[in-house]
Amino acid sequence: MAAHDLITGQCRWMEGSGPHAEIVITSRVRLARNLAGRPFPHLLDDKGKQGVLAAVASAAGAGAVAQRYGKLTAIQVSELPALDRQILVEKHLISPQHAQPGGGKALLVNGDGSIGIMVNEEDHLRIQCLLPALQLHEAWRTATGVDDALEETLDYAFDEKHGFLTACPTNVGTGLRASVMVHLPGLVMTKQIGRVLSALSQVGLAVRGFYGEGTEAVGNLFQVSNQITLGQGEEEILGNLSAVVKQIIDQERSAREALVREARVQLADRVGRAYGTLQNAHILNSQEALALMSELRLGLDLKLVKGVDTRVLNELLVAIQPASLQGAAGREMQPFERDVHRAQVVRNRLVTIQS
Amino acid sequence: MVCQECKQKPASVHITQIINNDKTKISLCEDCARAYQHQLGFNFEPNFSIHKFLANLLDHEPVVGKPARASGEQCPQCGLTYSQFGQLGRLGCDRCYQVFAGRLEPLLRRIHGGFAHGGKVPRRTGGAIRVKQELRRLKAELQQLVAQEEFERAAKVRDTIRQLEQQLQA
Numbered sequence: 171m172a173a174h175d176l177i178t179g180q181c182r183w184m185e186g187s188g189p190h191a192e193i194v195i196t197s198r199v200r201l202a203r204n205l206a207g208r209p210f211p212h213l214l215d216d217k218g219k220q221g222v223l224a225a226v227a228s229a230a231g232a233g234a235v236a237q238r239y240g241k242l243t244a245i246q247v248s249e250l251p252a253l254d255r256q257i258l259v260e261k262h263l264i265s266p267q268h269a270q271p272g273g274g275k276a277l278l279v280n281g282d283g284s285i286g287i288m289v290n291e292e293d294h295l296r297i298q299c300l301l302p303a304l305q306l307h308e309a310w311r312t313a314t315g316v317d318d319a320l321e322e323t324l325d326y327a328f329d330e331k332h333g334f335l336t337a338c339p340t341n342v343g344t345g346l347r348a349s350v351m352v353h354l355p356g357l358v359m360t361k362q363i364g365r366v367l368s369a370l371s372q373v374g375l376a377v378r379g380f381y382g383e384g385t386e387a388v389g390n391l392f393q394v395s396n397q398i399t400l401g402q403g404e405e406e407i408l409g410n411l412s413a414v415v416k417q418i419i420d421q422e423r424s425a426r427e428a429l430v431r432e433a434r435v436q437l438a439d440r441v442g443r444a445y446g447t448l449q450n451a452h453i454l455n456s457q458e459a460l461a462l463m464s465e466l467r468l469g470l471d472l473k474l475v476k477g478v479d480t481r482v483l484n485e486l487l488v489a490i491q492p493a494s495l496q497g498a499a500g501r502e503m504q505p506f507e508r509d510v511h512r513a514q515v516v517r518n519r520l521v522t523i524q525s
Numbered sequence: 526m527v528c529q530e531c532k533q534k535p536a537s538v539h540i541t542q543i544i545n546n547d548k549t550k551i552s553l554c555e556d557c558a559r560a561y562q563h564q565l566g567f568n569f570e571p572n573f574s575i576h577k578f579l580a581n582l583l584d585h586e587p588v589v590g591k592p593a594r595a596s597g598e599q600c601p602q603c604g605l606t607y608s609q610f611g612q613l614g615r616l617g618c619d620r621c622y623q624v625f626a627g628r629l630e631p632l633l634r635r636i637h638g639g640f641a642h643g644g645k646v647p648r649r650t651g652g653a654i655r656v657k658q659e660l661r662r663l664k665a666e667l668q669q670l671v672a673q674e675e676f677e678r679a680a681k682v683r684d685t686i687r688q689l690e691q692q693l694q695a
Contacts, residue, residue, distance in 0.1 A: 209603040209618045292615075314645065321647050327619035330654050332633075333642030335622050337615045339629065340636055342622075344644035374638075401639030455537070505537035505555070 176245065177257050177497065181283035181300070184488070186480030188303025192471040193419050195351040195391065195484065196262070196300060199309040199408075201317050202336045202345035203295040204327040210337040211274070211290040219274025219290045225324065226289050230278050234319035239285055239312070242278040247288075253502075256493035262300060264288055285316060292337050293345075295320070302484075304415065306348055306408050314404070333400060343400030348408055350415050355390040355468045356425030357418075366421060367392070374398050375414060389460030389487075394418070430472055441469030445478075449520050453506075454513040459490050482519055489515055528554035530561065600624045653693060660689050 183196045204210060205222060214222065223244075229235070230242050247255060247268060255269040263283050268275055268291045278287040288296040297320070299313040327335040333343040341347070357363040367377050378393045394415060396407045429437050444465035448454075454462075467483050469475040488494050490512045496503050499511055528536045534554035542549045553561065598607040605617030607625060616622065622629065646654055663686050670679035 204619065206619055207602070210616065212613070212615055213603055213605065213617045317645075318648055321649055325650055326647050328647055328651065328654075329619070329622060329642075330657075331641055332622050333644055335616075335619045339616070339632055342633065343637065343642050346644070398637045400633060400637035401641060401643050403644045406643075457539075504535075506535045 176243070176263070176279060176283065177254050180485060181261055181263070183262065183284070183300050183302045184481060184484040185302045186484045188301070188305055190419050191303040191480060193352055193354070193422050194304040194415070195353055195487075196302060197304055197306045197309050198262070198298065198300045198349045198351075199306065199313040200296055200298040200347050201313050202293045202334065202341045202347075203297065203317065203320075204335055204337070205294050206325040206327045208294070211292065211294060212337060214274070214290070216273040222294050223274060223276050223289050226287065226295060226320070227276075227278065229320045229323040230287065232323050234322050235316060238319055239316055240280050242280055242285070242287065245277045245279065247275040247277050248273050253493050253497055257497050260488050260491040260494050265291060265296075267291060268296075285312060287316070287320075293341070304350065304412075304419075306350065306412050306415075310348070310404065310408055340397075341399050344402070344404050344407065346399055346404050346407055347395055348411050349393050349395035350411065351391060351393050352415065352418060352422070353389075353391055353464065353467060354418070354422050355464050356422045356429060358390050359429060360425045362421070362425060366418060370394060370414065373410070373414060375411065388457055389464040391460075391464070426468070426472060430474075434474075437472070438469070438474045441465050441472075441474045445469065445475055445520075448516050450517070451513045453509045454490075454516060455505075455509050456490055456492070456512065459512055459516060460487075463487070478520065486516060486519055489519070526552050528552065528557050530554075530557040598624065656689055656693055660686060660693075663689070 186195075188194075205225060208214070208222065209218065211219060211222070227244050230244075235242065247258070247264060248271075250258075252269075252271070255264070258264045258277065259266050259269045261283065263279060263286055264277055265288065268277070268288050274290045276289040278289065279285065284300055286298045286300070288298065297313050297316050299309040299316070301309045301312075329335065334345040336342045336345055354363060354366075357366055370377055374397050376395050376397050378395070379388060379391070394411070396411055398407070402410075444462040448459070448462050448466060463483055463486060466475065466478065467480070470478055470480065470483075489498065492508060495508055495511055495515065498515070503511060526536045528534050529551060530553055534556065536552035536554055538553045538555060538558035540551045540553070540558075542551070599605070600617055600621045601624070602620035603617035605613075605621055607628065610616060610621070610625060616625070663682055667679055667682045667686065670676075670682060
């Protein structure tokens with residue numbers, strides 16, 4: 171598999187099926203790891219980073235990882251054009267930080283993008299498992315399995331007291347960041363979202379937008395993740411997050427039920443208009459597209475409208491992003507041109523799928 | 526819609542400001558948004574850095590343990606000095622965690638609420654850590670047994686300690 175296939179192809183997380191898929195878009199577990207005895211990436215020169223990459227690539231190529239998890243392809247992220255790097259961000263395969271210019275950055279990734287290892291991001295390794303719907307424990311099992319397989323040949327930076335040692339003290343200990351992307355239109359429409367989000371910060375969880383740290387919540391998509399990495403065990407961290415996410419799911423579900431019960435016609439009208447606009451608009455900026463797609467997604471769950479697969483909506487979440495639009499078109503575009511092209515992509519996708 | 530500022534390029538950045546319930550909407554092109562971001566009090570490209578934030582926290586941390594020879598402290602492995610850590614908010618390598626341990630503790634406690642690792646231990650290399658943990662426990666037990674003059678049991682513990690120590694060296 172070449173970098174090209176990964177950039178144009180679909181990812182496992184877009185499947186859109188699994189436990190609570192009507193509310194939870196993705197579950198992600200990432201483990202921060204460093205090699206013992208070497209400076210962390212921010213103090214390494216290019217040669218040092220190449221050394222790290224060679225060590226990680228050979229560990230990933232060695233029996234254990236390939237045997238259990240399939241072959242990982244190495245992509246030299248630093249050598250990709252900026253647009254392609256940004257597409258990988260839009261697909262959630264690398265972090266925005268990993269797409270920044272600078273040498274020695276790589277991604278080892280499996281065929282469907284569910285397993286990835288970012289090399290020379292903030293830490294030497296960031297092992298990620300990304301799955302559709304609510305599958306935190308499955309994601310953890312895979313990530314920790316890849317971690318164990320790598321550790322058969324790599325010496326990790328670890329000490330008894332601080333656990334896995336990371337460049338930033340906010341990741342030290344387990345190095346575990348677990349996050350769940352939830353779609354909460356019901357809580358937003360019923361104006362309960364503020365209360366729910368502020369409760370989350372009180373139980374040590376962080377809420378972010380669609381693209382993680384420093385991004386805004388658009389399209390009623392929120393990313394909930396653990397803050398604390400030192401002191402608690404992995405199972406405890408995951409258990410906490412799962413329990414809270416299940417509560418959010420319950421609240422969202424009852425908000426949706428209340429909306430249908432009390433304002434069915436208004437809701438059906440709104441969903442129908444959203445669907446109609448998406449199928450017929452010729453200019454769509456990304457904010458509008460995401461807002462309308464959120465309403466369509468809600469309408470599909472509540473059976474107010476039919477004929478669109480969740481998978482299509484997930485694919486569109488990425489396809490309408492600026493870099494993906496320009497990548498698919500094969501040229502750079504000005505913002506207005508992008509809006510026209512975005513509307514066309516959405517129209518085509520929603521028409522061809524319709525029964 | 527055209528950018529309100531230059532009135533030439535199309536507006537693609539839309540800002541809604543609410544000040545004392547007064548709502549104003551501003552629409553700018555990318556270039557003008559970048560140019561006026563600080564005046565408008567927002568980040569066009571979010572450049573809030575967790576590292577700077579941590580670095581600011583650090584400056585006010587009381588030092589635990591040995592009194593500061595402060596800024597002179599330097600990691601022998603990667604060369605990072607404590608004051609550089611203060612600027613970067615990031616450690617330089619695994620050794621830094623030992624070198625700056627006393628200074629890190631209050632910071633770690635502030636971030637995480639605790640500062641002792643409670644999770645996974647590496648399977649292969651972590652074996653030694655588990656053995657070391659066991660050794661520490663056995664040595665304490667040995668001292669206690671000797672103090673209680675329970676020499677027979679102490680001898681058994683001593684043998685186990687020797688075994689484990691050999692295992693560690695192997």
